[in-house]
Amino acid sequence: MHIVCLDMEGVLVPEIWINVSLKTGIEELKLTTRDISDYDVLMKKRIGLLEKHKLTIGDIQSVIRTMDPLPGGREFLDELRAKTQVLILSDTFTQFAAPLMEKLAWPTLFCNTLMIDGLGRVTDYRLRIKDGKKKTVEALHSIGFTVTAAGDSYNDVTMLKSADKGIFFRPPASILKEFPDLPVTETFAELMAEIDAFIGA
Amino acid sequence: MHIVCLDMEGVLVPEIWINVSLKTGIEELKLTTRDISDYDVLMKKRIGLLEKHKLTIGDIQSVIRTMDPLPGGREFLDELRAKTQVLILSDTFTQFAAPLMEKLAWPTLFCNTLMIDGLGRVTDYRLRIKDGKKKTVEALHSIGFTVTAAGDSYNDVTMLKSADKGIFFRPPASILKEFPDLPVTETFAELMAEIDAFIGA
Numbered sequence: 001m002h003i004v005c006l007d008m009e010g011v012l013v014p015e016i017w018i019n020v021s022l023k024t025g026i027e028e029l030k031l032t033t034r035d036i037s038d039y040d041v042l043m044k045k046r047i048g049l050l051e052k053h054k055l056t057i058g059d060i061q062s063v064i065r066t067m068d069p070l071p072g073g074r075e076f077l078d079e080l081r082a083k084t085q086v087l088i089l090s091d092t093f094t095q096f097a098a099p100l101m102e103k104l105a106w107p108t109l110f111c112n113t114l115m116i117d118g119l120g121r122v123t124d125y126r127l128r129i130k131d132g133k134k135k136t137v138e139a140l141h142s143i144g145f146t147v148t149a150a151g152d153s154y155n156d157v158t159m160l161k162s163a164d165k166g167i168f169f170r171p172p173a174s175i176l177k178e179f180p181d182l183p184v185t186e187t188f189a190e191l192m193a194e195i196d197a198f199i200g201a
Numbered sequence: 202m203h204i205v206c207l208d209m210e211g212v213l214v215p216e217i218w219i220n221v222s223l224k225t226g227i228e229e230l231k232l233t234t235r236d237i238s239d240y241d242v243l244m245k246k247r248i249g250l251l252e253k254h255k256l257t258i259g260d261i262q263s264v265i266r267t268m269d270p271l272p273g274g275r276e277f278l279d280e281l282r283a284k285t286q287v288l289i290l291s292d293t294f295t296q297f298a299a300p301l302m303e304k305l306a307w308p309t310l311f312c313n314t315l316m317i318d319g320l321g322r323v324t325d326y327r328l329r330i331k332d333g334k335k336k337t338v339e340a341l342h343s344i345g346f347t348v349t350a351a352g353d354s355y356n357d358v359t360m361l362k363s364a365d366k367g368i369f370f371r372p373p374a375s376i377l378k379e380f381p382d383l384p385v386t387e388t389f390a391e392l393m394a395e396i397d398a399f400i401g402a
Contacts, residue, residue, distance in 0.1 A: 001295070001314055001329045081307040082299070094202070098283070106282040108309040110344070113202055128202045128345035139340040143311070144330035 002199040003140055004080060005133070005159060007151030008090035008109070010034075011169050012073040013100045016064060016092060017046065023063045026053055034172050037154040039091060043125050056120035057095055065099045076188040077104055083201050087140075089133045091155050093125065110136055133159035148198055150191055165198040167191060203400040204341055205281060206334070206360060208352030209291035209310070211235075212370050213274040214301045217265060217293060218247065224264045227254055235373050238355040240292060244326050257321035258296055266300045277389040278305055284402050288341075290334045292356050294326065311337055334360035349396055351386075366399040368392060 009015045009032075021029035028049055036042040050060075080086055088107050090097070093114040101109055110132065115124040129135050137147050137159055149156070149163035152171050160166030160182055168176070168184045169191050176184065185191040195201070210216045210233075222230035229250055237243040251261075281287055289310040291298070296315050302308065311333065316325040330336050338348050338360055350357070350364035353372050361367025361383055369377070369385045370392050377385065386392040396402070
């Protein structure tokens with residue numbers, strides 16, 4: 001039995017932190033896992049910047065509520081959910097995800113949690129588990145699933161490699177040089193064709 | 202991080218085999234896991250009855266397409282998906298589930314597969330894994346989730362007992378006598394209240 005694990009940001013929705021950077025004018029918030037492959041280093045930097053600029057969780061949520069799925073993302077996901085099972089595996093946070101999940105008709109999302117203090121300040125983050133995307137693929141294998149996975153970033157690579165079928169979607173050139181053995185797709189039609197070919201849909 | 206695992210038949214949708222029995226007039230197809238606790242014995246009996254009465258997968262799918270979720274089931278599920286993550290864990294089959302999942306707005310479903318021959322006859326069934334509901338709870342624990350589970354039948358008991366919080370929903374009296382230690386709910390409002398109290402929503 002098949003299941004498809006999809007990265008969220010860069011695949012179905014825009015990069016949240018980049019949008020926060022654009023709206024707030026804080027240039028350094030543009031950095032993502034595409035730029036800094038160590039997620040803890042990246043998150044510590046982001047939390048420090050929020051503190052420095054006195055941005056609360058409410059400020060960030062206001063930005064997220066203005067965002068929409070990437071063009072074609074909702075339609076791709078709707079079509080995929082009608083033909084097989086889907087999970088969204090993301091390094092985002094529950095506090096960020098809800099408005100975007102609503103716009104995607106509430107697919108099931110496995111992600112992380114931000115620690116927020118009484119004044120709405122982001123004090124820390126909590127990973128559900130270390131290397132959660134890869135561990136989730138392994139857990140799905142342990143209960144009899146054949147796993148297809150698609151993502152765009154450094155934080156997707158261990159997931160893509162542990163899946164039965166791993167597919168890059170719109171990856172940056174830098175990752176392609178490091179991991180030239182994974183198939184690369186640029187459009188939702190190409191991604192769907194790769195998935196269909198593997199699951200026999 | 203929380204996730205809720207819900208049984209499908211008897212919780213969100215009516216019992217599929219009972220509906221097939223009513224529409225076809227084959228009385229013995231009414232038996233469910235509420236009546237026969239050994240799932241393999243029950244399925245072998247069902248497949249034998251389909252063969253005896255020359256019912257194809259197409260005949261059964263015709264019945265399923267006429268079914269609707271239980272009153273309030275869609276609304277309960279919509280509300281739950283907006284507040285936490287949800288998986289449907291069912292012993293049903295991919296070939297049965299799709300029309301009902303569409304009516305529930307495509308929640309993620311972990312279930313099993315029927316073996317169908319070239320003439321549309323059901324020849325066998327394939328479990329994704331033995332004791333799949335319980336194993337799925339264990340797999341979710343292994344990736345950092347706190348698990349709430351709700352179900353009505355014998356095939357839910359190991360899931361309910363391995364979850365951090367297990368809740369009966371409209372169980373038959375016979376099960377309650379055997380497992381008096383699990384909380385019992387009869388309405389979606391009661392079930393939601395039990396879930397909210399546990400996850401702190």
